[in-house]
Amino acid sequence: MSMQSMSPLDLPGSDLDIAKMPGHWLLARLGKRVLRPGGLGMTRALLDDLLITSDDDVVELAPGLGTTARRILEINPSRYVGVERDTKAAAWSERQLPRARNISVVTGTADDTGLPDACASVVIGEAMLTMNMAEYKQRIVREAYRLLRPGGRYGIHELCIIPEAIDPAEHQRIDRDLSSAIHVGARPLRAPEWKSLLEQSGFQVTKVGHAPMHLLRPKRLIEDEGLIGALRIAKNILVSPKARRRVLAMRAVFERYQQNLNAIYVVAEKRQEAG
Ligand SMILES: C[S@@+](CC[C@H](N)C(=O)[O-])C[C@H]1O[C@@H](n2cnc3c(N)ncnc32)[C@H](O)[C@@H]1O
Structure with missing residues (x-):
């Protein structure tokens, strides 16, 4: 069981231009390892509600840099498989994990694993449905359903639009501004839409929780990355004007829409009688 060391060149997006690269890989390049809107606190709540034990076979969709995978493996599940579409992220996350026959990360797409x-x-997936278009969101949820045995649990952690009664034009404006700041097509949903996305595939929602969208606020950065990690990120932002411009633009959009954005997690079950 060994974890190998990695260089920044092994990071996903390391060959991309800072001005254009997806926001999550830019944050990764700056040292950030927790790339989901509700932070580690929400991940903990989600993992608690998924009630993972050493008997479970866990599939994680889009493990990214392996931060949640490491927490899942602390529970010592019977099996862990990550499915990540970015080849470098798949390799990075796998190298974060103990080497064992029952642990693997494969390169693949979550809608057809x-x-x-x-x-x-x-099955768990964080901060990945939001960046997939409606049709792919549905395909990914259907794939999660197919992968699960009856009685199995599916947990998601995503960006949520509030309030439920938001003007559709405002919702569209948020999607557009978010997408242009993070350079990834972002399509967050309202809470009832997230729930019905899962229900349409046959899941029964058992738990929903929310947290503020504080991804780039200092307090959250320290909670997620530790004090040293947060200071390292701050230093990396300071020494790169190009990166600073991008991070400030992302933070400006998150703050502009603070009243309309939060993080959501949903736990759902594939019913026992389901085939
Ligand atoms: C914002 S990052 C989140 C990473 C990690 N889940 C986390 O919360 O820290 C989004 C991740 O989703 C992956 N991803 C997006 N769509 C995917 C898909 N359809 N299949 C597999 N991975 C996907 C990206 O490659 C990236 O690793």
Whole structure:
């Protein structure tokens, strides 16, 4: 069981131009390892509600840099498979994990993982549905359903639009401004839409929780990355004007829409009688 060291060149997006690269890989380049809107606090709540035990076979969709994978493996599940579409992220996250036969990260797409039917008792995916278009969101949720055995649990952690009664034009404006700041197509949903996305595929929602969207606020940065990690990120932002411009633009959009954005997690179950 060894974890290998990695260089910044191994990071996803390391070959991309700072001005254009996806916001999550820019933050990764600056040293950030927690790339989801509700932070580690929400991940902890989600993992608690998924009730993972050493009997579980866990599939994680889009493990990114492996931060949640490491927490899942602390529970010592029977099996862990990550499915990540970015080749470098897949390699990075796998190298974060102990080497063992029951632990792997494969390069693949969450809507068509290639894994067998009913191979999992838990499926989890964080900060990945938001960046997939409506059709792909549905395909990914259907794939999670296919992967799960009856009684299995699916947990998501995503960006949420509030309030539920938001003017559709305002919702569109937020999507547009977010997408242009993070350079990724962002399509966050309102809470009832997230729930019905899961229900439409046959899931029964058992738990919903919210947290503020404070991804780039100092307090959250320290909670997620530790004091040293947060200071390192701050230093990296200071020494790169190009990166600073991008981070400030992202933070400006998050702050502009603070009243309309939060983080949501949803836990849902594939019913026992489901085939
Ligand atoms: C914002 S990052 C989040 C990473 C990690 N889940 C976390 O919360 O820190 C988004 C991740 O989703 C992955 N991703 C997005 N769509 C995907 C898909 N359809 N299949 C597999 N991975 C996907 C990206 O490659 C990236 O690693």
